Amino acid sequence: MSLVSLALFICPLAAASNLSQPSEPPNLFRTLNTIAQQRNVNVLYESSAITPLIHGPVDNTLPVPELIASLLAGTPFTALQVDERTFIIRRRATEKKEAITEKSYMDEVIVTGTRLPDRTIHTALSPVDVINEPVNVNSVDLADSLAIQLPGYTAFRLPLSDGQIFNRRSGLRGLNSDHVLILVNGKRRHHSAFIETADGQPTDLSHIPMYAIKRIEVLRDGASVMYGSDAIAGVINVILDDSPETSLSVQSGQYFEGDGLSKLVQFKSGLRTTESRATLTLAAFSDDPTSRSVQPADAVAFRREHPDITLPDPVQRWGQPEREGIQAVINARGTLTPLSEWFSFVTLSQTEGTSDFNWRNPDTNAIYTPTAAFSDFDLRTVYPAGFTPHFGQHETDIAATLGTTMSLEAGAELEASLTAGQNTIDYFISNTINASLGPLSPTEFKPGALTQREWVLDIDYQHPLSENNLWQSASLATGLVLKGEQYRIQAGDPASWEAGPATIYGLPAGSSGFPGYSPEQAGTFHQQGFAAYSDLNVSLAQDFDVDLALRYEDTANYAGIIRGKVSARYAWQNGWMARATLTNGFRTPSAGQLFSERTSQGLNTEYNSVNTSGRFSPLSPVAAILSLRSDVTIAPLRPERSETISAGVGYRTSDNFGLNVDFYRIELTDRFGTTPAFELTVREQSAVAAIHSGLNYPIDTATFFQNLFDTTTTGFDIVLTRQTILADGQLNITAAANYNKTDVSRLGYATNIAQKILQEKGTPEWQGRVSFNWQKGEWQHQFTLRYTGSWTDQRETGEEEFQRFSPMTMFDASSTWFISSAWSLRLSIENLFNTYPDRAALQANRGLMYSRNAPYDTDGGSYYLRTEYHF
Numbered sequence: 001m002s003l004v005s006l007a008l009f010i011c012p013l014a015a016a017s018n019l020s021q022p023s024e025p026p027n028l029f030r031t032l033n034t035i036a037q038q039r040n041v042n043v044l045y046e047s048s049a050i051t052p053l054i055h056g057p058v059d060n061t062l063p064v065p066e067l068i069a070s071l072l073a074g075t076p077f078t079a080l081q082v083d084e085r086t087f088i089i090r091r092r093a094t095e096k097k098e099a100i101t102e103k104s105y106m107d108e109v110i111v112t113g114t115r116l117p118d119r120t121i122h123t124a125l126s127p128v129d130v131i132n133e134p135v136n137v138n139s140v141d142l143a144d145s146l147a148i149q150l151p152g153y154t155a156f157r158l159p160l161s162d163g164q165i166f167n168r169r170s171g172l173r174g175l176n177s178d179h180v181l182i183l184v185n186g187k188r189r190h191h192s193a194f195i196e197t198a199d200g201q202p203t204d205l206s207h208i209p210m211y212a213i214k215r216i217e218v219l220r221d222g223a224s225v226m227y228g229s230d231a232i233a234g235v236i237n238v239i240l241d242d243s244p245e246t247s248l249s250v251q252s253g254q255y256f257e258g259d260g261l262s263k264l265v266q267f268k269s270g271l272r273t274t275e276s277r278a279t280l281t282l283a284a285f286s287d288d289p290t291s292r293s294v295q296p297a298d299a300v301a302f303r304r305e306h307p308d309i310t311l312p313d314p315v316q317r318w319g320q321p322e323r324e325g326i327q328a329v330i331n332a333r334g335t336l337t338p339l340s341e342w343f344s345f346v347t348l349s350q351t352e353g354t355s356d357f358n359w360r361n362p363d364t365n366a367i368y369t370p371t372a373a374f375s376d377f378d379l380r381t382v383y384p385a386g387f388t389p390h391f392g393q394h395e396t397d398i399a400a401t402l403g404t405t406m407s408l409e410a411g412a413e414l415e416a417s418l419t420a421g422q423n424t425i426d427y428f429i430s431n432t433i434n435a436s437l438g439p440l441s442p443t444e445f446k447p448g449a450l451t452q453r454e455w456v457l458d459i460d461y462q463h464p465l466s467e468n469n470l471w472q473s474a475s476l477a478t479g480l481v482l483k484g485e486q487y488r489i490q491a492g493d494p495a496s497w498e499a500g501p502a503t504i505y506g507l508p509a510g511s512s513g514f515p516g517y518s519p520e521q522a523g524t525f526h527q528q529g530f531a532a533y534s535d536l537n538v539s540l541a542q543d544f545d546v547d548l549a550l551r552y553e554d555t556a557n558y559a560g561i562i563r564g565k566v567s568a569r570y571a572w573q574n575g576w577m578a579r580a581t582l583t584n585g586f587r588t589p590s591a592g593q594l595f596s597e598r599t600s601q602g603l604n605t606e607y608n609s610v611n612t613s614g615r616f617s618p619l620s621p622v623a624a625i626l627s628l629r630s631d632v633t634i635a636p637l638r639p640e641r642s643e644t645i646s647a648g649v650g651y652r653t654s655d656n657f658g659l660n661v662d663f664y665r666i667e668l669t670d671r672f673g674t675t676p677a678f679e680l681t682v683r684e685q686s687a688v689a690a691i692h693s694g695l696n697y698p699i700d701t702a703t704f705f706q707n708l709f710d711t712t713t714t715g716f717d718i719v720l721t722r723q724t725i726l727a728d729g730q731l732n733i734t735a736a737a738n739y740n741k742t743d744v745s746r747l748g749y750a751t752n753i754a755q756k757i758l759q760e761k762g763t764p765e766w767q768g769r770v771s772f773n774w775q776k777g778e779w780q781h782q783f784t785l786r787y788t789g790s791w792t793d794q795r796e797t798g799e800e801e802f803q804r805f806s807p808m809t810m811f812d813a814s815s816t817w818f819i820s821s822a823w824s825l826r827l828s829i830e831n832l833f834n835t836y837p838d839r840a841a842l843q844a845n846r847g848l849m850y851s852r853n854a855p856y857d858t859d860g861g862s863y864y865l866r867t868e869y870h871f
Contacts (some may be wrong), residue, residue, distance in 0.1 A: 013271045025822030028071060032089070034778070039064050039130045041478035045089035049649040050077070054821070086398030111186060112217040112237040113226070117533055122652050125547055125567040125579050126221035127662045127717060130734075136814065137254045138830050138864045140264055140285045142205040142213075143170045143360070143857065148786065148830070148855070150814075151767040152217060152717060152738035154855045159318045161852060162514065163286035163425065166321065166353050166393055167194035167204050172233040173218070173664070174713055174740045174763045176672065177202035178587060178626040179640075181231035183224070184208070184238045185345055187401050187458070188227070189327045191423030193450035193487070195592045196615065198674035198705075201452075204423065205236075207349035207397040211249060211266035212281035212329035220662065220717060224585030225551045225565040227530055228481065229407055232585045232668065240331040240345055241419040242279050244270035246871040253864025256834050257827070260290040260320060260859060276334025283327040290319035291861045296847040298361050305363065309385050315359035317857060318848045323540040325351030340406040347399050354392035357432075357513040358846060359808075362386050366436045367512060374438035382433065384442070389513035403458075407719040411462040420455040423504055427492075428515045435507040437500035448492035448517030452592065457482040474538045481531040487592035488524045491514025495769035508612060515599055525595040529588075530556030558588050558639050560794070575654075580647040587640040589672070593705050594637060597621065613677060614752055621691045634675075638707050643667045648740055656723035663716045669744075670707035673759075676752055676798075677701035678733045698730070706779040709759060710746035715739045739767035744811070754800050761792035766807075778819070784812040795855050805838050808856060822870045827863070835862035 029050050036043045041064055055071045062070065068079045069086055080088040095446040110119055113126045123126055134145040135613045147155040149172070155170040162787035169177045179198030182189040216238055220277045223231040246269040262674035263286045270279040293314040295303075303311045326349075360383070362368050403417025426449040434441040459483055491497070491556040496516025499509035509518060535549040546568045553561040565583035599614040616622040623634035648662030678701060680688065685698045715738065722733040739765070744756045765791030788808045795801040814828035837858055840851035850858035 001084065021548065026055050026058070028075070028417075029818075029821060031055060031058065031071060032068070035064065035067065040085070042086045043068070043089065043098075044087070045077075050089065056497055062672060066289075066376075072402065076106050085369075110217050111239070111373075112183070112235055113219040113221065113223060115226075115460075115539060122577065122650060122658070123569070123571070125569045126219060126223075126581055126646065127648060127660060127719075129218040129220065129719070132218040134213050134216055135249075136826075136828065136830065137210075138262065138862045139286065140206070140210070140262065141168070142208055142238075143168060144857075145210060146170075146205070146216070146218075149769070151736045151769050152220070152740060153218075154763055154767075156853065156855060157320060157857065159320065159852045160316070160357065160848075162196060162391065163194045163393065163427075164197055164393065165355050166323075166351075167192045167202060167425070167568060168206075169197055169199040169202055170205075171199070171763070172218075172236075172311060173738075174742050175666070176200040176234040176667070177667075178230050178234040178672075181227050181229075181235045182238070183235060184347070184399070185240055185343075185401065185416060186237060187403075187419045188483075189238075190399060190423060190454040191452050191530045191590060193423045193425045193452040193592070195590070195596065196598055198672075200672060201593060204397065205208075205238075205329065207348060207351070207395075207423075208238055208348075208761075209281055209283035209327040209329060210237070211267065211268055211283055212240055212279075212331070212347075214239045214243070220564075221581055221646050221664070222583045222585045222642060222666065224587075224642070225533065225583055226535065228551070228553060229586060229588045230640075232587060232640070232644070232666065240279070240329060241268065241281065242270070242277060242331050242333070243268075244272040244277065244279070246270065247282060248871070249866060249868040251866035252290075253828075253862060255290060255859050256861040257290070257292075257859070257861075259288060260342070260862065261288040262286070262864070271497070273325075276332065276706060278330065278332035281327075281329040281331075284325070285327075286324040287320070287322065289317060289322040291317040292849045292859055293318040293847045294849060296362060297845055299386075299847070301358060302361055302363055308401060310384050312388075314847050314849060315386065316356045318843075318850075318852065319862055320331045321355035321392075323351060323353040323355045325349060334793070336404065339408075340404060342402075343406050344400070344402045346401075347397070349395075349397040351395045351397075352392065353395075354390055357389040359388045359389050360512065362387050366819075367433075367507065369505075369507065371438075371502045371507060373501040373505055377439045378435065379435070381430045387431055387433070389511075389749070390430045390515055392428050394426040396422075396426075398422055410464070412461070414462075415458070415460045416456050418455070419458070420453075422451065422453045424449060424451045427514065429496075429511050432512045434495055434498070434509065434511055435493065436503040436509040437498075440500065442495050445496040445511040445514075446493045446515050447496045447511055448522070449490040451488040451490070452590075453486040453488070454795050455484050455794070467669050469540045471540050472542065474536065477533075477535040479533050481533075484526070484532070486524060486526050486527040486789070487524045487590065487596060489517050490598055491519045491522040497531075500595050501525075510599075510612075517598070521597050521599075523595070525591040527556055527591040527594070529553065529558075538629075543577075545569045551590075555588055557594065560638060561586055561588075564780070575652050576686045577650045578648070579650070580645075582645050583643075585642040585644065586614060589637040589639070589705070591829055592846060593672075612699055613703065614699045615674070615703045615705070618706065623704060625684055625687050625691075626680075626702065632678070634704050635706065637672075637705060638670050640672055640707070641669045656721075658719075658721040660719045661716060661717060664714070666713040668709075668711045668713070671709040671711050673706065673708035673755070673821055675704050675706050675708065676755065677703050679703055706748060707750040709744050711742050712745050712758065713742045715765075722726070727776070729774050732773040733771070734773075735768075735770045737766070741765050752800070754798070754802075757792060757800075757802060758794070762804075764789035764807075778817060780816040780818070782812075782814045786810045786812065788853075788856050791855060793840065793842055793851050797842065801840050803838075803851075805840075805854070808835060808837055810835050810856075824868050826866045826868070828866070829861065829863045831857070831861040835861055 030795040036421040137145045143155040146153045174201045191201045195201045219235040249266040251264040265284045268281045299315045328348045331345040399421035401419040405415045427447045430721040445681040460479040462477040497518040531553045533551040537547045551563045553847045554840040567581040568577040571577040597616045644666045646664040650660040652658045718737045720735040768787040771784040811832040812830045816826040
């Protein structure tokens, strides 16, 4: 079963007193409850699917089976009579890939990690979790929903971290962002244009509105052989909603501290004809910023020395950014011929966000130093109280898929699809200055734009094999993948990067806080490739399945990658099963990681000057200059390679109890990361300046993407589900826990002990979740406990002193009132007891209270109120 319960009702429940027709359209949800009460039978069904449906006239003289069948006429559901008093409402078998067999009617059918149409959570050869209600969180970001509902998945918020605060990193099983492959309706999702993180180039989940999602399937196993690059830790498959209903949802909430006000409006409408169906989802949101900050010590001193100057308190916010956006999703499919269908889906998102950078102190920061270049100019006349740059981005994200499926002879199927996606980030920064330009400098800049484009052509063929002496049934799938990507950097406006007359006096060039991309850094970088695979699934006996797969991958920069997989599952008649997988995977660096370069600015360790740092391509002349050192070799990037072994057992009973325990071990070679900063000598700075004349300012430090580590990650997942009757209501219990430990087995030459410890201890080893969902009649209540184990961060940047953070336990509670068959009201509280983590040492002198590298929300308790109406 899924980590979030199906909310299957087992009746009898409190219901209306009779079956007479109400003044409003007769609701199937209420009528089934009434039948259960009056006829003393149990009726099981999926509440989210049944609640909005209506029915025709009721003939109360019919026997129960005929009565229920008449109610379901014209709906996509049918009834299965399990025994004399128990009926299961399920989707009709004609709904492709949604039919549930009588043997496993309580299992959810999945499409992730398998090429067969009848796999369920319990019969899958690898562990799969299903999240049916991702929308039930305060955040509009899908990554937050996954982090709350899925132990083992971590999402970071990263305040005051340039673009990372908007394009957040996340990970499964303690691995990097791009070790998890993101799919939408089974098709590869494009990456974000943001790459300035040692954690990889993530796929930004925030651009998929949760209201457009039918369910999310999370494959917790290596799957590079099946899906290609990135699927080392697992796969997240977002299944879009295709229902014909029309509904409107309005939600608002905020934190207990009174900030972070969020507003969200979502609309969904479906259309279904005999030949086609389509569902449109629209969403608009607005999030106010949060601040968990105190006034920095130097700002307190400044205020004491200058009582006549008004100083904000705090001078910079450590918290979530201000964001707003609009989003749209279309999911459609239809009939071409009696043996073929077309399908298409489109997602579109436009967002904007702003956040703070570090405050510049007029008394101590060298940027305020007067120079002979502008003898009559004093920056204090522009910013007498110092200044905090306001950094932000406009982001546009679009993806589209068009494909067709064809049924061929002998049960074979052919599917072809083309997917294209693009993410564009257009940066802006205000309340700042290019100090080298003095009075000629503007205070607002456009530092440039980044664009990631990807396209994938998939051709998949599947053919059932005839039964013979070796197997009872088998299926062979083969396919071809053609793909390409483009990474583009657009230069910023000249004032954002150029060096003015004061540069020769030591003042930094470029917009302070975020220098613009220079024309020299701008460019377009490409990478293409293709892949071929073959996958044989065999049922050797009724309860013994084996899957063998092989994949060949070739790109313009990496040729001849061959990966394989073998999986097996055996089931006993008493409800137990065992499964295991041995596979190797890979991740190839993106075009942006291979070729792009970037410079940025920040305060030095004494917070009295601005340093310029650069991240350069491993293939750049800067890499060649530093490699002249006897102890430095900057090498071209290699693909990351993995070997994964997993094994698990599962148990299910006919009275709705399920237990799965899965162990895993992932050995990752040539793991991706960013080198520690190399401090350039004056001679090296001169050499860099001679080559990169367009930078116009000295580079203090340089970093590079490199293959830095070999790591071994071991752990296990436990998932327990139970549905039962409590006080005449349906109780769903879900408990899940993840233990995950990473050991660095090899350190590269350009690493240090701090990186090793953060790699091993920077995420919690233990995470867990227990949820109780109880529903009776018109009310549904849920109570959840979330546990996050201890983890480690640095006390000071660049130092080998560390802080160990205590475990965190948070409680969530929600109540939903189904006011009528169409209208519901939900009140939800996250972090009910307003629990905060330990205070952080790192950046505390800059006013930070709670670590910006925390694997959870550090803003305290929050609540939201949502109303939803089904038309």
